[in-house]
Amino acid sequence: AxxxxxxxxxxxxxxxxxxxxxxxxxxxxxSVETIVFDKTGTLTAGxxxxxxxxxxxxxxxxxxxxxxxxxxxxxxxxxxxxxEGPESDRITxxxxxxxxxSGDVRSTGEDVLDVTDFERHPGEGVSxxxxxxxxxxxxxxxxxxxxxxxxxxxxxxxxxxxxxxxESAVADARDRGRLPxxxxxxxxxxxxxxxxxxxxxxxRSVLESFADREVVVLTGDDAAATTxxxxxxxVDRVFAGVPPDGKVETVRRLSREGVTAMVGDGTNDAPAxxxxxxxxxxxxGTARATDAADAVVTASDLRAVRSVFDLAEGxxxxxx
Ligand code: ADP
Ligand code: MG
Numbered sequence: 001a002x003x004x005x006x007x008x009x010x011x012x013x014x015x016x017x018x019x020x021x022x023x024x025x026x027x028x029x030x031s032v033e034t035i036v037f038d039k040t041g042t043l044t045a046g047x048x049x050x051x052x053x054x055x056x057x058x059x060x061x062x063x064x065x066x067x068x069x070x071x072x073x074x075x076x077x078x079x080x081x082x083x084e085g086p087e088s089d090r091i092t093x094x095x096x097x098x099x100x101x102s103g104d105v106r107s108t109g110e111d112v113l114d115v116t117d118f119e120r121h122p123g124e125g126v127s128x129x130x131x132x133x134x135x136x137x138x139x140x141x142x143x144x145x146x147x148x149x150x151x152x153x154x155x156x157x158x159x160x161x162x163x164x165x166x167e168s169a170v171a172d173a174r175d176r177g178r179l180p181x182x183x184x185x186x187x188x189x190x191x192x193x194x195x196x197x198x199x200x201x202x203x204r205s206v207l208e209s210f211a212d213r214e215v216v217v218l219t220g221d222d223a224a225a226t227t228x229x230x231x232x233x234x235v236d237r238v239f240a241g242v243p244p245d246g247k248v249e250t251v252r253r254l255s256r257e258g259v260t261a262m263v264g265d266g267t268n269d270a271p272a273x274x275x276x277x278x279x280x281x282x283x284x285g286t287a288r289a290t291d292a293a294d295a296v297v298t299a300s301d302l303r304a305v306r307s308v309f310d311l312a313e314g315x316x317x318x319x320x
Contacts, residue, residue, distance in 0.1 A: 002319050005315055005318035005319045006023050006026060006315065006319070008315070008318070009023075009026055009311055009312070009314070009315030009318075010023070012311055012314075012315075013295070013307075013308070013311050016299065016304055016307045016311070017297060017298045017299030017301075017304055018295055018296070018297050018298070018299075018304055018307060018308055018311070019295065019296045019298060020294070020295050021293060021294055021295060021296065022294040022295075024294070025278060025294040025295055025308075025312060026311075026312045026315040026316055026319070027312075027316060027319075028259070028277060028278050028294075029261070029278055029308065029309055029312035029313070030312060030313060030316055031259045032213060032259050032260065032261045032277070032278055032309075033213060033214060033258035033259050033260070034213065034214040034216060034254050034255075034257070034258050034259070034260045034261070035210050035213050035214070035215055035216070035260075035261045035262075035263065036216040036217075036218050036250075036251060036254060036260060036261065036262045036263065036272075036276065037207070037215070037216070037217050037218065037263045037264075038217075038218055038219065038247070038262075038263065038264035038265060038268075038269050038272070039217055039218070039219035039221060039226065039229060040073060040197065040219060040220065040221065040265070041073055041264075041265030041268075041282070041283070042263055042264055042265050042269075042282050042302075043199055043200060043203045043207075043217065043229060043302070044197040044198060044199050044200065044203075045197065045198045045199070045200050045300075046073040046197065046265060046283075047073065047076075047197070047198060048073045048074050048076065048077035048179070048195045048196060048197045049077050049080070049081070049195070049196060050077050050078060050080075050081035050193050050194065050195055051178065051194045051195065051196045052193075052194045053081075053191055053192070053193050053194070054165070054166060054169040054191060054192045054194070055165075055166055055169075055183075055189075055190050055191030055192060056190040056191050058190075059183040059185075059190045059191035059193075060078065060081060060082050060183070060191065060193065061082050061113070062113070062130050062133050062147045062183065062185060063078050063082070063147065063149045063181075063183040063191075063193065064078050064079045064081070064082030064083070065113040065115050065128070065130050065147070066115065066118065066126055066127065066128040066130065066147050066149050067079050067126065067149060068115075069115070069118045069126065069128065070120065070126045072126075072268075073197065074179060074181055074195050075126070075149075077193075077195050078149070078181065078193055078195070081193070113130050113131065113132070114130065114131035114132075115128050115129070115130050116128065116129045116131075117129045121150060121154055121158075122243065122244045122245070123220050123242075123243035123244045123245075123246075124150045124151050124153065124154040124243075125148065125149050125150015125151055125154045125155075125181070126148075126149050126150060127146055127147060127148040127149065127150075127154075127158055127159075128146070128147055129145050129146055129147070130145060130146075130147045130185070131145060132145070133145045133146070133147050133185040133186060145185070146158065146159065146185060147159075147183070147184070147185045148182075148183070148184045148185065149181060149182070149183050149184075150181065150182065151182065152167070152170055152180070152182050152189070154182075155182040155183070155184035155189045156184075156189070158184070159184025159185055159186075159187070159188065159189060160184055160186075160187040160188040160189065161188055161189065162182060162184075162188075162189040163188065163189065166182065166189050166191070166192050169192040169194070170182065170192055173192070173194040174222055177226075177227055177228055178194050178195060178196045179194070179195040179196070179197070179221065180192050180193075180194055180195075181193045181194075181195055199228065199229075200301075200302050202301065202302050202303050203302055204232060204234065205303075206302045206303055206305060206306055207232065207234035207235060208234045209306050210234070210306075210309075211234065214236045214237070214258075215234055215235050215236050215237075216235075216236060216237045216238070216239065216254065217229050217230075217235055217237070217238045217239070218238075218239045218242055218247055218250055218251075218262075218272070219238075219239070219240050219241075219242065220241065220242055220243060220244070220247075220268075221240060221241070222240060222241050226238055226240045244268060244271070245271075247269065247271070247272040248271045248272050248275045250272075251272045251275040251276050252275050255275070255276060255277055259277045259278075260276050260277050260278075261276055261277065261278040261279070261280060262275070262276035262278070262279050262280070263280045263282060263305050264279075264280075264281060264282065265281070265282050265283050269281070270291070270292040271292070273292040273293045274292035274293075278294050278295075279292055279293040279294050279295075280293060280294065280295045280296075280297060280305055280308055281293035281295070281296045281297065282297050282300075282302070282305070283297070283298070283300060295308050
């Protein structure tokens with residue numbers, strides 16, 4: 001009856017939008033002691049929007065030209081903002097509203113800027129050379145056409161200093177649990193796009209359902225941006241500000257302490273999913289994540305992660 005039990009487990013899983021890539025999952029899941037959730041794109045819907053922009057108006061179009069080549073949720077928000085215009089207010093550092101730049105980028109959604117040498121800086125942001133980005137008011141020896149988009153640290157390192165007004169926009173965004181995306185070129189940081197993400201409505205109930213296990217949240221976000229999650233009683237531990245290779249390291253370390261499952265989105269988390277004893281990928285994801293995971297949850301609903309555990313338990317009982 002064993003193959004039959006597994007076959008029916010696989011079928012039940014499929015009906016719930018769960019593709020089980022490794023049938024050993026039905027056994028291994030029951031011994032999971034620690035379950036690690038990635039934050040962005042997993043506990044949150046990963047559908048970010050730009051809430052405000054502080055600083056120079058042109059910066060968003062330049063940033064969008066670079067972010068078009070990135071698959072980070074923050075990148076999609078910046079591109080959408082440049083194409084569709086503001087969702088709510090676009091506020092400058094002095095409190096006024098930004099003019100809509102007359103960029104063709106916005107009207108067509110296509111690349112009209114000359115972008116070369118795109119580079120990813122994992123866990124920090126992206127950069128590229130955009131012809132004409134130079135602000136013309138600097139003697140900074142750094143490549144003035146280089147547009148850098150991401151964390152304040154990255155922009156400071158590759159573009160130039162962050163002025164006080166933008167520095168306080170960064171601090172303010174973090175205080176409100178939002179993600180400040182800094183845009184720099186021409187020798188300095190020029191703007192901050194404040195990006196907000198929506199947590200999935202079901203995240204609390206799903207985490208609460210794992211009360212008998214250790215629940216860990218792992219995120220590349222800064223500590224301040226994770227307050228809501230950190231303060232929830234169902235969350236036992238939070239690792240914040242963890243770079244992509246640090247995620248793998250953390251999962252390995254937890255896995256030495258006890259059997260560890262990792263739940264992550266397809267895009268960035270493939271190595272961490274592979275490093276875990278049980279990897280569950282959320283969302284249709286990329287081929288890489290699908291290869292790395294023991295199960296792929298295609299339904300855009302965290303409750304399917306709970307179903308993986310329930311189905312495995314049911315199947316295991318039938319195998320015995
Ligand atoms: P997470 O999945 O938890 O957001 P990441 O490693 O993907 O972790 O990103 C860590 C941080 O690096 C983000 O919070 C953001 O500040 C910055 N970052 C990464 N990629 C980008 C990007 N394409 N555009 C802007 N910021 C980025
Ligand atoms: Mg992520």
